[in-house]
Amino acid sequence: MANSGFPIPIGSVLALAAILFCIGLFGVLTKRNLIMVLVSMELMLNAANINLVAFSRIQSKPNLSGQVFSLFTITIAAAEIAVGLALLLAFFRLRQSSEVKDLDSHRW
Amino acid sequence: MSGPLIAFYVIALCVLSCAVLLLSARRVIHMALSVGGVFIGCAALYLLLDAEFVGVAQILIYAGAITILILFAIMLTNHEAQEPPFRWNVRNVLSALGCLLLCAVILLSIRRTAWPVPDASVDINGGNSNPVAIGMALFKQYAIPFELVSLLLIVALVGAVLLARSRKEDE
């Protein structure tokens, strides 16, 4: 490679992550289906992961901390979605619905 | 333009179009599929950023396990579910405005900041191959967080089984 710099400008990667995060946020705020709210949350977590991996390249002493952190995030996302979907199944069994708007009552 | 840069723009385009597809799709199962596209795009991005292990872990856990889990959840609940057509009511307008504002602020601050140009000649893996280096970091520097995460996974596993199991008194 001619230049010694890293081929991808870090700013573009961070911008991509920011846009992805906002799309995920919009999904969380507007989607009706509980599964889709969970999925949009995963989108936001992914955006954070992109940032972590990108940051592991640009510290003053580049090291692997960012990549290790993103591995932790991935693991915790897996745990989160497992529990979330289990809750969803329990909820569906009670109310025959997977819509966010049916979640508002305190008792039934 | 160098090859990796072109590859980055292609991947970014794929990721963003899958994400927009996720917002615009109405059948729940189409959304689940498009989020799979986002996950795979992110994995490609990690590979491009020299994070091979994280990239493959992303495919294995996100695209493999989580998307399948979501598909199973869709099939077990209301698998013909459709979102109602999108309307510009107050809530949606406010959320859109808020998200756009947040996006603009983040993008502006990214633009204003002078990011250090990463040095491609520095080997972040310290001479080892990437999985070896990650393993060293996980089991030496981050051994306690690693154990805690494994504990969390066990708790989540047991919790998920307990929650999803149909209880006797419900029947």
Next chain:
Amino acid sequence: MGNWQTQPLTLPSVLAMVLGAVIVLVLALGVVTYTIYVQRKLLGWMQLRIGPNRVGPLGLFQTIADIIKLLIKEDVVPASADRPLFLLAPVLAFVPSFLVLAVVPFSAHHVFTANLSIGVLFYLAVSAITIHGVMLAGWASNNKYALIGGMRSAAQMLSYEIPLGLSLVGVVLMAGSLNLNDIVLAQQHSGWWNVIPQILGFLVFLVASTAELNRTPFDLPEAESELVAGYHVEYSGFRFAFFMLTEYVYLFAMAGLCATLFLGGWSGPWLPGWLWFAIKVVLFIFFQFWLQATLPRMRVDQLMTFSWKVLLPVSLVNLVLTGFIKAFW
């Protein structure tokens, strides 16, 4: 030419990659064509029949005739199917099956394949994507048999992937690397193939890979007698051919993986490396067809129990044993 994923991404290197991919694709298609022929011939002989013998000498062109028939058939999309998903599903199933071939070393030097440092993990991760294709094919067909077949298939492939992965970890521990080529080199260096020190892992791998390939006795996803044909009931013409192709390319890839991890890959005395590799692959494929002609199908309720209560503990025991041997030897 050996290490071309580390080269910068320039036009010539991209062209070389595309060329390598095309050559591997042609090779895989050729292997698949004659795997199907050999399967029909072998099953015929094992059942005291002759097998295909009409098209060409000894029936050698039978599969080619079948492929041509499938390609020129009408492409039917059911009226009530979910059209975009129905069209996408075969592609989603096939692409990963071909992608996994990228890390299997056919010979001592990676001529057309990639020397990835995460080869084993790459195989496991990418092959999991096929499950989406199968499941979505079942769902998009809007047919109850297809849906049941798709769900069964997804559940089966997902739960057998865990013992499969764990049985591979033993091999990775032995070699100290996830790179498939390093694993072969480690076996060559230690003097015996992994099948001897890792016999427990090998047995788990053999069972789990048979289930992962949806082959008898684990061919429940396409159990003809109860599900008509499983997830691809509604598919016809070249889309059906895609699913068949996926199945047989996976058979080839899994044979390559088995040969590489447990049977020493391309290493062996006297003969050239690629020939050793081919012999081991053929042995694995023959074993699968032998099983198919011998064993009846498992019951659905035994399937999951077997994976979680038998294979998983056995592979964990294997893992712990391997760790002990590695630590104290």
